[in-house]
Amino acid sequence: MKQRTQKSPLLPHALLSLAASLITSLSLASCSMEPLESPSEVSDQASVESVSSPMDDATSLPPYSEVPAETSLPASTEMTPEDATAPDPAPADAAPQLEVATLGAGCYWCIEAVLEQLDGVESVVSGFMGGEIDNPTYAQVCSGTTGHAEVVQVTFDPKILPYKDLLDWFWKSHDPTTLNRQGADRGTQYRSAIFVHSPTQRQIAETSKKDVQPTFTDPIVTEITDASTFYKAKDEHQGYYFDNPSQGYCRMVIAPKLKKLGLKY
Numbered sequence: 001m002k003q004r005t006q007k008s009p010l011l012p013h014a015l016l017s018l019a020a021s022l023i024t025s026l027s028l029a030s031c032s033m034e035p036l037e038s039p040s041e042v043s044d045q046a047s048v049e050s051v052s053s054p055m056d057d058a059t060s061l062p063p064y065s066e067v068p069a070e071t072s073l074p075a076s077t078e079m080t081p082e083d084a085t086a087p088d089p090a091p092a093d094a095a096p097q098l099e100v101a102t103l104g105a106g107c108y109w110c111i112e113a114v115l116e117q118l119d120g121v122e123s124v125v126s127g128f129m130g131g132e133i134d135n136p137t138y139a140q141v142c143s144g145t146t147g148h149a150e151v152v153q154v155t156f157d158p159k160i161l162p163y164k165d166l167l168d169w170f171w172k173s174h175d176p177t178t179l180n181r182q183g184a185d186r187g188t189q190y191r192s193a194i195f196v197h198s199p200t201q202r203q204i205a206e207t208s209k210k211d212v213q214p215t216f217t218d219p220i221v222t223e224i225t226d227a228s229t230f231y232k233a234k235d236e237h238q239g240y241y242f243d244n245p246s247q248g249y250c251r252m253v254i255a256p257k258l259k260k261l262g263l264k265y
Contacts, residue, residue: 096157098122101166101201102129102227104149104193105174106182110254112152113241114173117263120161125153126240127232129195135231144187151195153230163201167194167208172261177218183253192220195227202226 105111108126116124128141131148141148156166174182176192194209196202205224213220241254258265 096159098155099158099163100197101154101156101163102151102195102197102230103154103170104129104151104191104195105170105176106150106190106192107185107249107253108150108152108233108237109240109249110182110257111170111173112239113254113258114261114263115152115154115166115169116239118156118161118166118169120157120159122155122157124155125232126237127151127153127230128189129153129228129230130193130225134229138233138237141189142187144189146189148189148231149191149193150189151193151230153232163204164208167205168212170194171208171212171215173257176220176222177216179221192222194222194224196224197227 103111103115112124112126115121127150128136128146128148129151131141131146133140133146136146136148140146141150154166156163174192178192180186180188180191182190182192194205196205202224209220209222209224241250244250245255255265
């Protein structure tokens with residue numbers, strides 16, 4: 001029997017691999033190529049590009065990423081409460097706005113010893129007001145012929161001691177229901193009086209007098225008049241009680257009053 005020769009399968013397989021490679025290369029090349037535009041598409045694109053837009057003449061901003069640093073928008077200028085203009089604060093050492101009150105409550109030694117102990121009082125000066133002659137002496141005033149009243153002129157800080165509160169101490173410091181008299185001291189020079197330095201003080205004084213009246217059995221006879229010239233008493237009359245605590249009048253009249261009011265005596 002004649003033996004049949006078997007054909008080798010290598011050649012067909014090699015041809016198939018080569019063909020597959022060529023097909024793959026051709027596919028990749030066709031994908032990377034841009035399709036050709038038809039003449040009509042080219043004409044249409046040229047027409048669109050030739051039409052001008054209303055914004056063509058305006059300066060166009062470059063894309064955000066291309067804006068140079070110097071053209072960046074400024075930071076917000078919105079005003080904050082801290083930026084608002086405020087009045088300059090008063091200096092810490094600014095002097096307080098003081099007021100003056102002038103009060104008559106009998107012998108000025110007594111009312112002086114009371115008021116000079118109050119917080120908010122800067123000074124208390126004994127003297128005379130409301131008379132008919134200039135520069136009266138103590139002896140002249142004590143004669144009862146000049147028309148002056150013994151008074152104290154009080155300089156005070158109304159933020160610490162309002163005028164109304166000062167008048168509360170005034171009412172408590174003497175008997176405003178006795179005309180021209182305080183205890184054993186008799187005469188027009190010992191009358192109860194409020195000498196006002198402004199319309200505001202007058203209004204406060206009138207209201208205070210009305211409000212305190214129910215606390216007294218008899219009518220209050222305190223006069224409320226405009227302040228006039230104040231005449232300071234001699235130095236030996238200033239701060240009399242604390243300079244002369246053992247003096248008879250001080251021990252018998254002023255000390256008990258201070259004790260009753262809860263003040264130093």
